[in-house]
Amino acid sequence: MATPLVVSEVAKSFTMHLRDGIKLPVVSDVSFSVASGECVVLGGPSGIGKSSLLKMIYGNYAVDTGQILVDHKGRIVDLAAADPRTILDVRRQTLGYVSQFLRTVPRVAAIDVVAEPLVARGEAAASAREKAAALLEKLNLPETLWQLPPATFSGGEQQRVNIARGFITEHTILLLDEPTASLDAKNRAVVIGMIEEKKKGGVALLGIFHDEEVREAAADRILDVQQFSPRKAIAA
Numbered sequence: 375m376a377t378p379l380v381v382s383e384v385a386k387s388f389t390m391h392l393r394d395g396i397k398l399p400v401v402s403d404v405s406f407s408v409a410s411g412e413c414v415v416l417g418g419p420s421g422i423g424k425s426s427l428l429k430m431i432y433g434n435y436a437v438d439t440g441q442i443l444v445d446h447k448g449r450i451v452d453l454a455a456a457d458p459r460t461i462l463d464v465r466r467q468t469l470g471y472v473s474q475f476l477r478t479v480p481r482v483a484a485i486d487v488v489a490e491p492l493v494a495r496g497e498a499a500a501s502a503r504e505k506a507a508a509l510l511e512k513l514n515l516p517e518t519l520w521q522l523p524p525a526t527f528s529g530g531e532q533q534r535v536n537i538a539r540g541f542i543t544e545h546t547i548l549l550l551d552e553p554t555a556s557l558d559a560k561n562r563a564v565v566i567g568m569i570e571e572k573k574k575g576g577v578a579l580l581g582i583f584h585d586e587e588v589r590e591a592a593a594d595r596i597l598d599v600q601q602f603s604p605r606k607a608i609a610a
């Protein structure tokens with residue numbers, strides 16, 4: 375399908391249980407799509423709902439109304455209504471997510487953290503590790519670190535492990551939440567190149583980049599999330 379991700383009329387409020395269940399609307403009437411080979415960047419001021427939107431699409435936050443349609447192995451799945459088992463299968467096969475911070479697993483070597491998504495998809499450990507090594511090399515992570523658990527790595531080193539882990543699979547949709555926030559210029563350029571490769575491979579990318587240089591280089595289109603903010607209507 376040429377449009378692997380379609381978001382249709384999505385709305386979300388947060389319920390503040392410690393404040394008498396008061397409801398804080400964060401976005402409403404969110405409709406957009408991301409085409410194959412396109413990188414759409416979410417824009418708008420801090421606190422407007424960009425990260426929340428990515429978390430809704432990944433299934434970490436439930437939505438109140440609307441549909442999140444993904445092409446999952448040729449079948450359209452509505453993630454807003456899918457059961458947890460389906461969401462996990464979509465994440466394994468179709469929908470990747472690179473968060474800002476690496477969630478480290480104690481005692482697992484960096485190279486295995488990166489290889490793990492491929493192993494989870496049934497690839498042999500040896501070939502998954504080879505691909506992991508190639509990506510870590512591309513991202514300039516010193517080879518002396520590959521066999522060490524990333525818990526003690528610097529912020530930028532952990533972020534590169536995280537990026538390698540997110541980019542290693544052939545997911546057809548990739549969500550990127552500030553993947554370059556802790557990187558130096560050299561490695562930001564590497565990540566821009568990796569995004570270009572994904573686009574050429576027909577992947578649909580949706581990201582948040584506060585770094586203007588990365589945003590300009592990666593974005594085919596900037597989607598201003600402010601247009602989906604119900605707060606303007608409340609203030610009026």
Ligand SMILES: Nc1ncnc2c1ncn2[C@@H]1O[C@H](COP(=O)(O)OP(=O)(O)OP(=O)(O)O)[C@@H](O)[C@H]1O
Nearest residue numbers: 388389398400418419420421422423424425426427
């Ligand atoms: N789990 C949550 N519970 C309650 N409120 C939340 C939760 N997550 C986010 N919010 C609120 O929703 C709003 C949008 O937050 P979000 O992190 O999506 O914004 P953002 O546009 O990504 O901001 P930034 O650019 O600063 O990262 C904020 O007011 C935030 O406080």
